[in-house]
Amino acid sequence: MKTKGNVRMKKSIATLATISKIALGLAALLALPLAGCGKKADSNEILIGEYGALTGSIASFGQSTHKGITLAIEEINASGGVLGKKIRLVTEDDQGKPEEALTAVTKLISKDRVSALLGEFASSNSLAAAPMAQSSGIPMVSHGSTNPKVTQVGDYIFRVCFIDPFQGQVMAKFAHNSLKLGHVAILRDVKSDYSVGLADYFTQNFVAAGGAIAGDESYSAGDKDFNAQLTSLIAKKPEALFIPGYYTEVGLIARQARRLGFTGALLGGDGWDSEKLWEIGGDALNNGYFSNHYSVDNPAPEIRAFVEKFKAHNQGEAPDALAALGYDATRVLVDAIRRAGSDKPSAIRDALAQTKDFPGITGNITLNAQRDAVKSAVVLEVKDGKFLYKETVAP
Amino acid sequence: MKRLVPILATLAGLALLQWAATALLLDGPIRQGPYYYQILLLAGINVILAVSLNLTNGVAGQFSIGHAGFFAVGAYVAASVSVYGGPAIAGILPNIPLVRDSGILIAATSAGALAAAIAGWLVGMPSLRLRGDYLAIVTLGFGEIIRVLILNIDAVGGARGFTGIPRLANLFWVGLGVAASLAVVRNITRSSHGRALLAIRSDEIAAQAMGINVTRLKVTAFVVSAAFAGVAGSLFAHFAMFLHPNTFTFVKSFEIVIMIALGGLGSLAGAVLGAVTLTVLPELFRGFADYRMVIYALALILIMIYRPQGMLGAGGFLGRIVRMRWKKPVAKKGAETKSADNIGGPSA
Structure with missing residues (x-):
C-alpha cells in the first residue's frame, strides 16, 4: 500500500512537471504572435482588411484572391500609394466557415481598426460578416459573392462581380443570338441557390427572346448517376443542355449525356471554371460554353499586361478569375479612397457608391443603386482541355 | 426561499457583468473590445x-457525434420564431426595448430548446438501445439528415443561409445559458440519477441487474443534453444574425467531442476548460497567419500525447493537486474509493 502511495505521489509530481513544461511551451508560442501584433497603424498608412478562406475546403479560392489583392496593393504602393500614404493590408483567415468569417471581420474592425474590408468569395461567408461591417459603418467590397442577398444587407456592402441572375441572362443571350438555338433543356442542382438562380433567369430571358425550354430536370450536388434525368431530357430532342452546376457534377453529366448519344452544345456558368472540369469530363465537354468573369486568353492589351505582371509575381502561375476579381476589388476600393480624399470609412462608402466605368480587368465596373456591379461577362468555349475566349456579352 | 438566493445572485452577477462588458469592451477604452x-x-x-454533450458522452458513457444536429435544430427553430413570430410577440409585450427583446429571445430560446429536446427524444428512443459504435453512426447520420433537411427548407433560406435574424443575445443571456447548463448537469450528475448513469457507463448489464431502467435514463440524459444544445443554437443564431447549413456539419460535432475529450471526459470543469481553450487557441494563433491551423492542430496533438485523459480528466491536473494537498491525511482506502467513483474517469 505504502509503495503504491509513493508511486502515486511521484506520478503526480512527474505530471505536474510535464504540465508546466507544456504550459511554458504554450506561453512561448503565444508570446510570438502577440509580439507581432504590437505594430500600430501610423498616420502614414491606410489599413485595409482582407478576410478569406486561406485554409479549409475552399482554400484554393482564398489563396488565388489573396495573390490578386497583394499584387494590386504592391503596385499601388510602388507608385506612391494613395493620398500620400501607403496602404497596409491586414489579412485574416476564416477557414471558409461563416462563423469564422464573422470573428475575423470583428477582429479586423475592432482590433486593427481597418478603414475598409475586402472579401469574401463564398456568399455564405460574406453574408455572415456583412451585418458586422454594416453595423460598424465600415465599407466592405466583395470580389466574388454572386448571391443577390449579399449587398441587400445594407448600404456599406458592395461587390465588383455580377450577380447570379445576370449569368442566366448572359447565357440566354449567347444561346439565342450567337449559337442561334431555339430549344434548350435544363438540368439544375436543386440544392444550390446559385444553380437555381441561374436556371430561373436563363429560362426567363431565353423564353422572352423567343426560345423554348424543352425540359427541366434536377439533381443534387453529390449525385453520381444522371442517366434517368438525361434520358428523359434527350428524348425531348433539345439542341443544347444548360447545366448551371459546379464542375464535379458537370463533368459527370457531360460524360453520361454523350454516352446517351447527345451531340448538342453544353452550356453553363462560372461554376465550371476549374482545371478539374476537363479531368472529370474529358472529350465529352467539347462543344461546351460557359459564362465567366474574365478570360486569361482575352486579347485586350490591359488584360495581357495584367497576366504578365501576375505571372512575374507568382512563379509563372496564370491568374484565374478570382485573382482578377481580387485585383479589381482592391483597385476599385483604392480608387474610391482617392476620390474620397480621406480614409474615413463613411467618406469611402460615399465614393464607392459613385463608382462609374472603372476600367477593371474583369470589365468596366459601374456600381448601381443596389451596390452591385454592372459589367460585362465573357463566354468561354471548352475545347480539348482549354477554355478559349469566345466573346464578351455586355449587360 | 433559500433556493432563490443563488439564482438571484447569479442574475445580479450576470447583469453586472453585462454592464461592465458594455462599459469596458463595447463602448469603452479597450481598443479590441468588440473582438474580445x-x-x-x-x-x-x-x-x-x-x-451538455458531456452529460451524454462523459457521464452516461454513450458516444454521440451528432450534437451539431441538435445545435442546428435549436438555432433554426429559434431564429424562425424571432423572425416570423417576433412582431406578434412584440405586440403583446409593453413597448420597452429591453422587455420586448428579452421576451422575443426567451420565447425563441424556449422553442429552440423544446424542438431540440423533441428531436433528441425521437433520435434517442430507438438508437439508445444500441451501444458504442452503432449509436455513434446513428447520431452522425441524424446530424447530416438535419443539415440536408435545412438545405431543402426554403422558409429558412435553404442553401442560401438564413438572414435577417435580430441580434438579441448578449453576455447576460449567454452567461445565463452557461449557468443553467452547469447547474442542471451538475445537479443531475450528483443526484441518484447521476449515480445510475455512472453505473451504466461502467457496465450496462450490471446496472440493469441492479434494477436501473437503462434505456429510460439514457434517453433522459440524451434529451437534456439535446435541449441545451438547442439553447446554445438559439443564442448562436441571435448572436451571429446569420445561419448557414455549413456551420452545422459533422465537423462541428467533432469539435464539441474534441472539447470534452481535451478537457477530460466526464469532468464538468474539463468541459468548460476544453470549450474555452478550443475557442481561444485559434484566435491566439492568428499571428501565425497561414500556419495557424497547423499550430492549432499541433497543440491538440501535444496535449493528447501528454494528457490522454484530458486536461482535467481522471485524477487530472487540478484533481491531483487537490488530492496531494488536502486528501493526504485521509486513509489510503478512502483515496482508492475516491478515484474509483471519480466522475472524471475516462470511459472504458
Whole structure:
C-alpha cells in the first residue's frame, strides 16, 4: 500500500512537471504572435482588411484572391500609394466557415481598426460578416459573392462581380443570338441557390427572346448517376443542355449525356471554371460554353499586361478569375479612397457608391443603386482541355 | 426561499457583468473590445455545447457525434420564431426595448430548446438501445439528415443561409445559458440519477441487474443534453444574425467531442476548460497567419500525447493537486474509493 502511495505521489509530481513544461511551451508560442501584433497603424498608412478562406475546403479560392489583392496593393504602393500614404493590408483567415468569417471581420474592425474590408468569395461567408461591417459603418467590397442577398444587407456592402441572375441572362443571350438555338433543356442542382438562380433567369430571358425550354430536370450536388434525368431530357430532342452546376457534377453529366448519344452544345456558368472540369469530363465537354468573369486568353492589351505582371509575381502561375476579381476589388476600393480624399470609412462608402466605368480587368465596373456591379461577362468555349475566349456579352 | 438566493445572485452577477462588458469592451477604452466581447460570447456558447454533450458522452458513457444536429435544430427553430413570430410577440409585450427583446429571445430560446429536446427524444428512443459504435453512426447520420433537411427548407433560406435574424443575445443571456447548463448537469450528475448513469457507463448489464431502467435514463440524459444544445443554437443564431447549413456539419460535432475529450471526459470543469481553450487557441494563433491551423492542430496533438485523459480528466491536473494537498491525511482506502467513483474517469 505504502509503495503504491509513493508511486502515486511521484506520478503526480512527474505530471505536474510535464504540465508546466507544456504550459511554458504554450506561453512561448503565444508570446510570438502577440509580439507581432504590437505594430500600430501610423498616420502614414491606410489599413485595409482582407478576410478569406486561406485554409479549409475552399482554400484554393482564398489563396488565388489573396495573390490578386497583394499584387494590386504592391503596385499601388510602388507608385506612391494613395493620398500620400501607403496602404497596409491586414489579412485574416476564416477557414471558409461563416462563423469564422464573422470573428475575423470583428477582429479586423475592432482590433486593427481597418478603414475598409475586402472579401469574401463564398456568399455564405460574406453574408455572415456583412451585418458586422454594416453595423460598424465600415465599407466592405466583395470580389466574388454572386448571391443577390449579399449587398441587400445594407448600404456599406458592395461587390465588383455580377450577380447570379445576370449569368442566366448572359447565357440566354449567347444561346439565342450567337449559337442561334431555339430549344434548350435544363438540368439544375436543386440544392444550390446559385444553380437555381441561374436556371430561373436563363429560362426567363431565353423564353422572352423567343426560345423554348424543352425540359427541366434536377439533381443534387453529390449525385453520381444522371442517366434517368438525361434520358428523359434527350428524348425531348433539345439542341443544347444548360447545366448551371459546379464542375464535379458537370463533368459527370457531360460524360453520361454523350454516352446517351447527345451531340448538342453544353452550356453553363462560372461554376465550371476549374482545371478539374476537363479531368472529370474529358472529350465529352467539347462543344461546351460557359459564362465567366474574365478570360486569361482575352486579347485586350490591359488584360495581357495584367497576366504578365501576375505571372512575374507568382512563379509563372496564370491568374484565374478570382485573382482578377481580387485585383479589381482592391483597385476599385483604392480608387474610391482617392476620390474620397480621406480614409474615413463613411467618406469611402460615399465614393464607392459613385463608382462609374472603372476600367477593371474583369470589365468596366459601374456600381448601381443596389451596390452591385454592372459589367460585362465573357463566354468561354471548352475545347480539348482549354477554355478559349469566345466573346464578351455586355449587360 | 433559500433556493432563490443563488439564482438571484447569479442574475445580479450576470447583469453586472453585462454592464461592465458594455462599459469596458463595447463602448469603452479597450481598443479590441468588440473582438474580445465576441470571443467571450462564442466561448460561452461552446461551453453550453460541451457541458451538455458531456452529460451524454462523459457521464452516461454513450458516444454521440451528432450534437451539431441538435445545435442546428435549436438555432433554426429559434431564429424562425424571432423572425416570423417576433412582431406578434412584440405586440403583446409593453413597448420597452429591453422587455420586448428579452421576451422575443426567451420565447425563441424556449422553442429552440423544446424542438431540440423533441428531436433528441425521437433520435434517442430507438438508437439508445444500441451501444458504442452503432449509436455513434446513428447520431452522425441524424446530424447530416438535419443539415440536408435545412438545405431543402426554403422558409429558412435553404442553401442560401438564413438572414435577417435580430441580434438579441448578449453576455447576460449567454452567461445565463452557461449557468443553467452547469447547474442542471451538475445537479443531475450528483443526484441518484447521476449515480445510475455512472453505473451504466461502467457496465450496462450490471446496472440493469441492479434494477436501473437503462434505456429510460439514457434517453433522459440524451434529451437534456439535446435541449441545451438547442439553447446554445438559439443564442448562436441571435448572436451571429446569420445561419448557414455549413456551420452545422459533422465537423462541428467533432469539435464539441474534441472539447470534452481535451478537457477530460466526464469532468464538468474539463468541459468548460476544453470549450474555452478550443475557442481561444485559434484566435491566439492568428499571428501565425497561414500556419495557424497547423499550430492549432499541433497543440491538440501535444496535449493528447501528454494528457490522454484530458486536461482535467481522471485524477487530472487540478484533481491531483487537490488530492496531494488536502486528501493526504485521509486513509489510503478512502483515496482508492475516491478515484474509483471519480466522475472524471475516462470511459472504458
